[in-house]
Amino acid sequence: xxxxxxxxxxxxxxxxxxxxxxxxxxxxxxxxxxGGQGGGVLADWIVDMAEHAGWWAQTTSVPGVAxxxxxxxxxxxxxxxxxxxxxxxxxALAMMPTPGDVDVVLAAELMEGGRAIQRGLVTPARxxxxxxxxxxxxxxxxxxxxxxxxxxxxxIEAGRQAAKRFxxxxxxxxxxxxxxxxxxxxxxxxxxxxxxxxxxxxxxxxIRRGGLGVEASLRAFDLACEQARQxxxxxxxxDTTREMPVVPExxxxxxxxxxxxxxxxxxxEQAQPMMLAGLRRVLEFQDLRYAREYxxxxxxxRKLDAEFGGQAKNWALxxxxxxxxxxxxxxxxxxxxxxxxxxxxxxxxxxxxxSAQAGQLVYATEYMHPRLEEVCGALPAALGRAxxxxxRLSGLLNRFFRKGRYVQSGTLHxxxxxxxxxxxxxxxxxTLRHQVEADSLLQWLKQISDTVHHDYDLAVEVVHCRRLVKxxxxxxxxxxxxxxxxxxxxxxLLGRSDASRQMKVLREAALDDSKxxxxxxxxxxxxxxxxx
Numbered sequence: 001x002x003x004x005x006x007x008x009x010x011x012x013x014x015x016x017x018x019x020x021x022x023x024x025x026x027x028x029x030x031x032x033x034x035g036g037q038g039g040g041v042l043a044d045w046i047v048d049m050a051e052h053a054g055w056w057a058q059t060t061s062v063p064g065v066a067x068x069x070x071x072x073x074x075x076x077x078x079x080x081x082x083x084x085x086x087x088x089x090x091x092a093l094a095m096m097p098t099p100g101d102v103d104v105v106l107a108a109e110l111m112e113g114g115r116a117i118q119r120g121l122v123t124p125a126r127x128x129x130x131x132x133x134x135x136x137x138x139x140x141x142x143x144x145x146x147x148x149x150x151x152x153x154x155x156i157e158a159g160r161q162a163a164k165r166f167x168x169x170x171x172x173x174x175x176x177x178x179x180x181x182x183x184x185x186x187x188x189x190x191x192x193x194x195x196x197x198x199x200x201x202x203x204x205x206x207i208r209r210g211g212l213g214v215e216a217s218l219r220a221f222d223l224a225c226e227q228a229r230q231x232x233x234x235x236x237x238x239d240t241t242r243e244m245p246v247v248p249e250x251x252x253x254x255x256x257x258x259x260x261x262x263x264x265x266x267x268x269e270q271a272q273p274m275m276l277a278g279l280r281r282v283l284e285f286q287d288l289r290y291a292r293e294y295x296x297x298x299x300x301x302r303k304l305d306a307e308f309g310g311q312a313k314n315w316a317l318x319x320x321x322x323x324x325x326x327x328x329x330x331x332x333x334x335x336x337x338x339x340x341x342x343x344x345x346x347x348x349x350x351x352x353x354x355s356a357q358a359g360q361l362v363y364a365t366e367y368m369h370p371r372l373e374e375v376c377g378a379l380p381a382a383l384g385r386a387x388x389x390x391x392r393l394s395g396l397l398n399r400f401f402r403k404g405r406y407v408q409s410g411t412l413h414x415x416x417x418x419x420x421x422x423x424x425x426x427x428x429x430x431t432l433r434h435q436v437e438a439d440s441l442l443q444w445l446k447q448i449s450d451t452v453h454h455d456y457d458l459a460v461e462v463v464h465c466r467r468l469v470k471x472x473x474x475x476x477x478x479x480x481x482x483x484x485x486x487x488x489x490x491x492x493l494l495g496r497s498d499a500s501r502q503m504k505v506l507r508e509a510a511l512d513d514s515k516x517x518x519x520x521x522x523x524x525x526x527x528x529x530x531x532x
Contacts, residue, residue, distance in 0.1 A: 024087050026056075026079040027196065030097045030121050031186075032071045033108040034136060038183030041210075042106065043074035045187055049198055049206040050078045058093040071112045073097065078196075097121055104195055107131035108182050110168070111138070114155035122162045128195045129163035130228070132171035132182060133238060145468055145479060146511030153237045160234050167193055167228050168235035174227065178220035180213060181355070188221035192228025200225070244273035255288055262295055267302055268311075271318040278326030285330035286428065297325050297445060304452050316460050317452065324466040328444065331437045332472040334370055334378050335428055338421035341366055341409050362410065366418075369404030371473055372397055377433030378424065384432030440469075447487060457500035462490050465507055482510040482519055489523055502526050
């Protein structure tokens with residue numbers, strides 16, 4: 001476009017806008033933000049900026065059900081005073097956004113931008129969409145048995161098609177860099193998009209009038225404004241791949257070096273990065289001896305892999321086992337939960353997430369609901385079994401564990417209680433839970449060994465089935481139930497030419513359906529075909 005064409009287009013746009021205001025049609029803005037992201041502050045800034053420029057402005061809000069099951073929608077309408085005078089009466093401004101009738105959508109998180117598109121608030125002929133590209137995972141994404149994380153690139157693609165203009169970059173990272181919150185960087189991106197008839201000074205003076213966190217907010221505003229001005233017309237796809245850890249040449253200690261040398265010398269190169277991650281996990285979970293046990297199990301797997309053609313299959317069995325043997329060994333129990341909640345890195349993360357200043361006290365309240373099963377699992381094996389096997393004793397004790405408890409991990413009493421529980425790590429091998437998990441691990445490894453003698457691909461699928469077992473309490477119980485059903489299905493499918501394919505279908509069904517109803521239906525069909 002030439003300079004003359006650009007000037008002409010600007011004049012046409014201004015004329016169209018003036019005509020629109022004369023008809024009493026305001027600028028309509030929707031802000032979608034979750035609790036703690038400052039959506040209300042952002043809406044108030046836009047209203048304050050408009051009013052100081054001599055505009056009529058109104059904001060309303062429709063709260064979501066909860067912080068991550070629905071964002072609050074702040075809706076704004078702006079109309080210049082001249083348009084109001086021309087109409088000869090005060091404007092009638094709407095209380096809620098209407099699909100197909102929104103000029104600007106500001107989303108404080110990528111999936112909230114996607115929800116705005118689903119609601120019809122974003123239209124290609126009219127709407128400018130400004131969204132942060134970062135993710136705050138929803139409850140259903142976190143609770144999924146498999147990988148429940150939604151594909152962000154589907155939202156990117158939808159935004160390209162649905163919006164007239166689409167700005168998408170990590171506004172949360174911009175806010176963190178400036179020591180501010182995302183409302184300030186969203187305000188800057190709005191200014192950089194140059195979609196409202198206000199100058200940069202109007203935006204900055206609005207932040208100054210707020211009087212709180214001014215310098216940090218201005219830094220975030222400036223960074224986001226410049227990024228929006230330099231942003232491409234169409235945002236690129238988000239890279240969702242994860243880099244595997246690089247296997248180092250040297251370890252931090254001679255004992256760790258021995259583990260590292262074993263890893264490098266005894267295992268195929270393709271499996272080494274995942275095995276390194278597995279080693280780190282089991283070492284963090286327990287101790288050096290436990291890490292050696294992990295290598296022993298993996299050495300047995302690697303021998304089976306080599307014996308039954310694993311080299312030609314890119315060591316698929318060893319690569320899969322490298323991850324899931326570590327997951328099986330580093331199970332979630334109350335000792336690990338207490339350990340994670342008392343680490344210095346966690347307290348630092350909480351302070352960083354709340355933007356706490358030096359000298360400010362921050363208390364985290366933990367909701368904990370261990371069942372009697374978890375308590376028995378943390379006891380010495382004989383005592384735990386005695387309680388579980390006694391209906392009278394377990395019924396009496398179960399009354400004390402029906403309700404959850406709130407524990408402040410930042411107080412002396414709460415911290416010491418959790419710290420003492422985490423200190424039971426040295427006695428973990430004596431607990432009932434460890435013996436149960438160790439027996440389950442050996443049964444699983446034996447089934448892998450028995451299966452690979454007849455069907456290599458089915459053995460790989462048996463390894464992947466361990467993905468279902470995670471968490472503790474009810475989550476662990478549901479996953480364990482489906483895992484055991486899959487183990488049974490694997491033994492009954494053995495000998496069929498399509499056994500591995502059928503097993504993969506069953507595993508994916510188990511991961512997709514938390515209740516297991518889909519798995520039961522497919523298992524009935526698969527096993528009926530075996531019987532026939």
